[in-house]
Each structure stands twice: as structure tokens, then as C-alpha cells.
Amino acid sequence: MQRYLLHTPFSIYHFEAKTWNHPVHKHSYFEIIFILKGSGIHNINGNTFAYTEGDIFLLGPEDFHNFEIDTLTEFCFVRFNDSIQKQIEERDSLWQQVVSTLLYTSSQSRGSIVHDKQDKKKLFGLLAVLEEEYENQHSKYFESIRTSLMQSIMIILARNLFGQAAASPILKDSVEAILVYIKQHIYQPSKLTIEHLADVFNYSPDYISIFFKKHTGESLKQYITKYKMKLIEIRLLYSQLTIGEIADEFGYIDESHFCKQFKKFTGSTPTNFRKVL
Structure with missing residues (x-):
């Protein structure tokens, strides 16, 4: 896509x-x-x-x-x-x-x-x-x-x-409901595991992955990572938060783990990304 x-x-x-x-x-x-x-x-x-x-x-x-x-x-x-x-x-x-x-x-x-x-x-x-x-x-x-x-x-x-x-609720069994839940809990990694999402939406872990990919064209894990990384890029571009503060905001256990995942996704460390842009 x-x-x-x-x-x-x-x-x-x-x-x-x-x-x-x-x-x-x-x-x-x-x-x-x-x-x-x-x-x-x-x-x-x-x-x-x-x-x-x-x-x-x-x-x-x-x-x-x-x-x-x-x-x-x-x-x-x-x-x-x-x-x-x-x-x-x-x-x-x-x-x-x-x-x-x-x-x-x-x-x-x-x-x-x-x-x-x-x-x-x-x-x-x-x-x-x-x-x-x-x-x-x-x-x-x-x-x-x-x-x-x-x-x-x-x-x-x-x-x-x-x-x-109040008049237009989102149907719980729709992909829209999953997207809303991800956006609401993007700062809480424990609530965005496949197992937890499957439990919240009453699906098996295998089925929720298939259901999500069918409607969005990408896997749940890929979507969550991309959405999180986009928000992190925005923080790096437009906020004065330190690297450690951003890592903490998004629920990373430590700054080192955060930097490794960011580099794996973007090809750049958070510090270099902020300097270049």
C-alpha cells in the first residue's frame, strides 16, 4: 500500500x-x-x-x-x-x-x-x-x-x-474498532500484544491477525510498529523531549532498547534522525 x-x-x-x-x-x-x-x-x-x-x-x-x-x-x-x-x-x-x-x-x-x-x-x-x-x-x-x-x-x-x-458507536467486531484501540493504547505496549488484542476482541490470536491483514493489507505487528514509529518521528522533529523521555512515553523498558528498535525501523539512531532533520 x-x-x-x-x-x-x-x-x-x-x-x-x-x-x-x-x-x-x-x-x-x-x-x-x-x-x-x-x-x-x-x-x-x-x-x-x-x-x-x-x-x-x-x-x-x-x-x-x-x-x-x-x-x-x-x-x-x-x-x-x-x-x-x-x-x-x-x-x-x-x-x-x-x-x-x-x-x-x-x-x-x-x-x-x-x-x-x-x-x-x-x-x-x-x-x-x-x-x-x-x-x-x-x-x-x-x-x-x-x-x-x-x-x-x-x-x-x-x-x-x-x-x-454516543449515537454512532463503533462496532466491536470491525477493523475500525481495532484501529481505535491501537491508537488509544499506543503508549502501552502490554495492551498491544496479539494475545491481548485477541482477548479484548474475542478472537483467537491467529484469526485476529488474519482478519486485520485482510482489511488493512499489513500485519497487526507491522501496523502497530509503523504507527508508533511515525509518532516517535514527530516527537523527534517537533518536541523538545529528550530521547529518554520519548522512550519512557512510549513504554520502552530502557533508552538503549528504544534506540535499537528505532534504528532497525528507520536505519538511523534517534539522535542522528533529529540532527539530520
């Missing part, structure tokens, strides 16, 4: 399409997808949703998706990585709770996450301002304006997502 990368902290991709020319893929970043016109199907993490004008989707790292376009569709993809989140956290401590829940709890079992007409109007209005400012992104004012606009957008998305939570 292809993995798309974002080489800048933030970007906007606005385009029209009659056919979708991308394979099922994952990202190294977060993505808010606005549907400005058109209709079709959006396949996300093994779930299928009809989309139409006004729909808004939120995807995170390791979510996989593609579109099947029925009528000419105008998309706007707002892409960003954790550095945007960190900038907002530094300004607003209350924001930390909103972001951690919104970005690291999967919303994809619910499809489009905004149904309130007034909130849709506000979000598309904020998007228009964001796009206009993005055209002058080298201005010394752009970063501050972008951060404020993104904070407003994310809070409105969070309000809508949280309001749907």
Missing part, C-alpha cells in the same frame, strides 16, 4: 476530478477533506461512505482510503502534521485535550463528521479565508493567521465529532 508524505508542516491541495487516479493509500500526516461539489463513494479503513457536496472528512496517520467518483467532484485537502498542533498547544493548554481526542481517536466509522448546516457554513467560510491567506504564505503574518484559523476549524470539528459519539 502506498504511503504519501508531506514535506512541509502545512499544505492545501484544491482540485476537481472526474475520476480518482490514486490507489488506496496512507499518509504520514493529518488531512481534512472538504467536498465542495460532486458525489461518489469514500472508502476509509475498510468502511464505505457515500459523499456529497458539503461533506467533511478527517483522516490521521495510518488511516487508509480512496475515492470512487460518480459526478465531477471538487476537493480541498488541508494537510498538516503535528507541528501545527504543537504551536496551538503552546498558546492554549485547554486545546491539548481537544486535539489529542480529535486527532488520535478515529472518526472514520462515522463518515462525514459534520452534519449541522450552520457549522458547515462556518467551516467552509473559514476554509475560504485559509486558502486566501495561503496564497500569501510567505508573509510574516501567515503562520499566526493560519494557526488561529486551524484552531477554529478543529474546535468546530471536535464539537461535531463529540456530539455524534
